Amino acid sequence: MSTERSKTEDKEKQIVVSVRFPSHLLDRIQALAAVLSTTANAVIREGMEAHVTAVAASPDFKKASEQYIAEAQARVAAVLQDGSKSDLHV
Incomplete structure (x- = not known):
């Protein structure tokens, strides 16, 4: 090239x-x-x-990124759980 x-x-x-x-x-x-x-x-x-x-x-970034991912997963799980509860009440 x-x-x-x-x-x-x-x-x-x-x-x-x-x-x-x-x-x-x-x-x-x-x-x-x-x-x-x-x-x-x-x-x-x-x-x-x-x-x-x-x-x-850096180790600090690795720790921060793992925490960020865990928090994002927890938010998604909460949204999915709330969604399944509202589906049950329909």
């Missing part, structure tokens, strides 16, 4: 979002980009990828 085609396909998968940065942080991002001969967008994407990967691998 050619590099040009690969870049086009990557752009098709990207979604534009608006993010606010304090000016001092944006200055640092732009400085990194200049030194690395890349764009601020690339620095932000790479930084977010690294951050999300690190957080998702």
Whole structure:
């Protein structure tokens, strides 16, 4: 696959979002980009990828995600139980 085609396909998968940065942080991002001969967008994407990967691998995230899933399952079970009770009264 050619590099040009690969870049086009990557752009098709990207979604534009608006993010606010304090000016001092944006200055640092732009400085990194200049030194690395890349764009601020690339620095932000790479930084977010690294951050999300690190957080998702942490024990705290694993515990929080297990708790989130358990609470969601409990809510669904409660809704299903309430639904079956109302069906009995019809």
